[in-house]
Amino acid sequence: MDGDGLEGSVIIGLEIHCQLNKLNSKLFCGCSTKQQGLEPNTMTCPVCLGLPGALPVINKKAVEYSIMVGLALSCEIAEHTQFYRKNYYYPDLPRGFQITQYDWPIASNGILTVEADGEERTVRIRRVHMEEDPGRLVHQGSIETSKFVLVDYNRSGMPLLEVVTEPDLRSPKEARRFINKLRNILEYLDVFDGSLEGALRVDANVSLRGGARVEIKNISSYKGVERALLFEISRQQNMKRRGVKVTQETRHYDDERNCTITLRTKEQAEEYRYYPEPDLVPLSVKSWEPRLKATLPELPDARRERFKKQYSISDDHAKVITSEIRVANYYECVAGKCEPRLAATWVADYLKGELNYRDRDIKDAFEPEKMIYILEQLKTGIITDKGAVEVMRALLDEGGDPKDIILSRNLAKVETDITKAAVKDVIKENLEAIRDYKDGKPQALNYLVGKVMKKTNGRADPAEVNLLLRELLECT
Amino acid sequence: MAISVKDVQHIASLACVDLNETEQERFAKQFNSILEYFKELDGLNTEGVEPTYHVIGLNNVFREDDAYEPLPQEEALKNAPRHEKGYFKGPRIV
Ligand SMILES: [Zn+2]
Numbered sequence: 001m002d003g004d005g006l007e008g009s010v011i012i013g014l015e016i017h018c019q020l021n022k023l024n025s026k027l028f029c030g031c032s033t034k035q036q037g038l039e040p041n042t043m044t045c046p047v048c049l050g051l052p053g054a055l056p057v058i059n060k061k062a063v064e065y066s067i068m069v070g071l072a073l074s075c076e077i078a079e080h081t082q083f084y085r086k087n088y089y090y091p092d093l094p095r096g097f098q099i100t101q102y103d104w105p106i107a108s109n110g111i112l113t114v115e116a117d118g119e120e121r122t123v124r125i126r127r128v129h130m131e132e133d134p135g136r137l138v139h140q141g142s143i144e145t146s147k148f149v150l151v152d153y154n155r156s157g158m159p160l161l162e163v164v165t166e167p168d169l170r171s172p173k174e175a176r177r178f179i180n181k182l183r184n185i186l187e188y189l190d191v192f193d194g195s196l197e198g199a200l201r202v203d204a205n206v207s208l209r210g211g212a213r214v215e216i217k218n219i220s221s222y223k224g225v226e227r228a229l230l231f232e233i234s235r236q237q238n239m240k241r242r243g244v245k246v247t248q249e250t251r252h253y254d255d256e257r258n259c260t261i262t263l264r265t266k267e268q269a270e271e272y273r274y275y276p277e278p279d280l281v282p283l284s285v286k287s288w289e290p291r292l293k294a295t296l297p298e299l300p301d302a303r304r305e306r307f308k309k310q311y312s313i314s315d316d317h318a319k320v321i322t323s324e325i326r327v328a329n330y331y332e333c334v335a336g337k338c339e340p341r342l343a344a345t346w347v348a349d350y351l352k353g354e355l356n357y358r359d360r361d362i363k364d365a366f367e368p369e370k371m372i373y374i375l376e377q378l379k380t381g382i383i384t385d386k387g388a389v390e391v392m393r394a395l396l397d398e399g400g401d402p403k404d405i406i407l408s409r410n411l412a413k414v415e416t417d418i419t420k421a422a423v424k425d426v427i428k429e430n431l432e433a434i435r436d437y438k439d440g441k442p443q444a445l446n447y448l449v450g451k452v453m454k455k456t457n458g459r460a461d462p463a464e465v466n467l468l469l470r471e472l473l474e475c476t
Numbered sequence: 477m478a479i480s481v482k483d484v485q486h487i488a489s490l491a492c493v494d495l496n497e498t499e500q501e502r503f504a505k506q507f508n509s510i511l512e513y514f515k516e517l518d519g520l521n522t523e524g525v526e527p528t529y530h531v532i533g534l535n536n537v538f539r540e541d542d543a544y545e546p547l548p549q550e551e552a553l554k555n556a557p558r559h560e561k562g563y564f565k566g567p568r569i570v
Contacts, residue, residue: 023541030544040562041552045544049552060538082529089490091566096491138563150563153552276529281537 010233012175013167015203016182019133020065020159022191027132027159028056028099028280036196040152048132048157050094055279058083062130062159063106063285065191067292069161070107070128072185072299077289078104082282083130084274091151092134100162102274105129106283112185114177116170123178124166133158136198155198167205172229175204179225180323184300187325194222195361206232208240212248216260219253228253232260303328311340320348326362327352333368338375346375350389354396366395373402384461387411414459422455423468437473445469479507492567 023033029047046054070077084102110125135156139146163182169175183200186192194200201220206229207213214236219228231253236246251260298306304322307313313321321331321344334343355365374391377383383391383406394405406412426448427434437444445466452465484504488495495503546552549562558565 025539025541025543030539030542031546032543039549041564042549042562043546044552045547049547051555057537057539059541061541063538089492091564146568148568149566150560151566152563278530281532281534282530284535 009209010170011167011205011207011209012169012172012229013205014163014165014169014175014178015205016163016165016179017133017201017203018161018163018182018186018192019196019199020062020161020191021193021196021199023059023061023065023159025059026157027059027062027130029054029157031157033158035154035158038154040150041154043154044156048094049153050096050156056099056277058280058283059159063283064288064292065159065189066106066128066130066161067285067288068189068296069163069186069191070110071289071293071296072189073107073110073112073125073128073163075107075110075125075128077107077286079286080104080282080284081106083277083280085277086272086274088272090134091149092137092156094135094153094156098132098134099277099280100131101129106285112178112181114169114174114181116174116177121168121170121174123168126164126166128161128163131160131162132156133160167207172226172233175229176222176226179222181300183222184323184325188297188299188303190297195363204229204232206236208233208236208246211236211240212246214246214248214260215250216253217250217263219255221255224253224255227258228260231258235260300325300328307331311335311344313341313344317344317348320352324362330362330365330368330371334371334375337372339379342375342379343371346371346388350392354389354392358396360396366392366399370395370402377402377406381461382406382413383411384413384459386458387413410457410459412459413461414456416464419452419456419460419464420468422452422460423465423472426451426455427469427472434473445473479504479511483507 019033021033025031026033026048029045031043031045031048035043047056067077081101081104083099085097086100086102087097089096105127107128108126110128111122112125113120113122115121133155135151135153138150138152140148140150165178169178179200179202183192183194187194192199198220200222201218202225204216204219204225205213206216214232216228216232219225232251239246250263252263253260300322304315304318307318307322307328308315320327322328327347331343331347334347351365351371352362355362374383374388378385378388387406390409390411391402391405394400394409395402430448430451433444433447437448448469449462449465452469453460453462481500481504484495484500484507488500553559553562553564556564
């Protein structure tokens with residue numbers, strides 16, 4: 001459904017909430033941000049529980065991280081910024097309001113480009129602001145049928161950055177790419193670990209041109225974003241086809257059932273009654289900009305260009321390799337010791353392919369040193385491409401040492417003598433194919449190569465076999 | 477805009493506060509008298525006066541990114557009227 005008939009008619013805007021989970025402490029209190037897997041309500045204090053009299057004080061590093069993200073997204077940093085109380089009654093808020101930013105967000109007016117079917121699309125960033133994460137709700141059964149709700153405030157007060165785009169995205173695929181690229185930038189900045197559960201949550205606004213806007217709340221997985229949008233778009237298209245008007249509403253995405261359901265929001269729930277947070281003093285931190293700009297690391301787009309120049313690798317390879325900081329670091333480690341183009345093929349195509357197939361991350365792969373060893377064996381002709389793939393698979397599935405794997409599985413290439421003998425045998429045994437070849441059917445050669453490979457259990461070098469066969473066939 | 481008893485009931489239900497009829501009427505009356513006072517403030521000429529968001533005039537107060545010991549779970553749950561398996565227990569949402 002991607003593209004066809006959708007392009008030009010779909011309008012998508014995103015609000016992406018990212019936890020600044022590399023910080024040591026929460027946004028307004030000293031509770032640790034390491035709350036993954038903890039028992040509920042064991043990482044709280046009077047501030048993040050909203051107890052009377054507790055005073056929030058902002059984490060300086062959270063402000064620095066926010067400015068760095070703003071700069072990485074080409075935003076303007078605000079001269080003055082302050083916090084507001086956003087009032088709503090919901091069990092995930094211990095105080096009955098969330099501390100967030102409203103007027104004067106820390107950063108605004110940025111851009112991020114994403115790939116959109118052969119061209120680059122510039123997505124405008126409306127604002128980037130800081131806010132605290134609410135608590136986590138556990139429903140008994142589904143959100144609709146649950147009789148009560150259990151609340152864990154460990155997450156309450158976790159530092160969040162909300163990145164809000166203009167409605168510049170035109171397909172679910174672009175939305176997914178945008179989110180991946182944002183995640184990638186945040187990981188390059190080392191302010192975010194996207195592999196932690198709940199680290200990134202998305203609200204999406206979707207409409208068909210001319211139709212009402214529907215907001216989908218709380219999509220909590222990367223894959224969920226594209227699926228939720230695809231579902232919502234086809235729902236709206238079906239309504240349009242039947243002549244039913246799409247109404248403006250808020251819907252909840254149910255990941256398990258892959259559908260969106262309407263949330264009966266309480267009347268006036270949208271009136272948040274923002275007012276300035278009197279317990280937190282305003283910030284004037286634009287002067288930090290030059291200092292923080294100087295600390296910005298090389299970002300994905302810049303690294304991609306450098307890789308193309310420095311290692312003479314293709315744009316496609318450079319893109320795949322730099323689209324995740326861990327892959328890029330892995331590659332640089334391998335490329336420093338091997339032929340960089342060979343390393344690119346083996347990291348971008350083979351290793352990433354094997355990892356994707358196993359639904360695993362580069363951090364669960366074997367060490368770069370083992371990759372270097374494999375590529376050395378390959379380069380010096382000890383193993384074949386096929387053998388190298390087998391070593392990689394064994395390392396991923398069972399671990400171990402590449403040297404042992406090559407030995408124990410007899411992956412070292414057979415000696416030329418043995419290959420020669422196998423070639424001679426094959427020629428003797430396949431007179432018909434040889435006649436075909438001499439009659440001008442070149443595909444017969446592939447057949448013969450296959451036979452030799454079979455005879456040597458795949459340990460001969462196909463290029464060498466090819467050469468030997470040709471030589472022998474020419475002179476018989 | 478005047479605050480009706482119905483408005484008070486609505487706000488009370490959102491805030492999970494039980495108010496009896498006498499209280500509802502009393503609060504409606506008090507809210508209205510506060511709004512009356514705001515009307516008086518609305519009459520003042522504030523041309524050219526900068527809005528005040530904070531009264532103490534401080535800015536840039538930070539804490540370092542250091543973690544401290546959190547409250548023990550029992551302590552965190554102590555004031556909650558209902559809890560279960562270490563969670564606070566709240567009313568259904570939708
Ligand atoms: Zn706390």
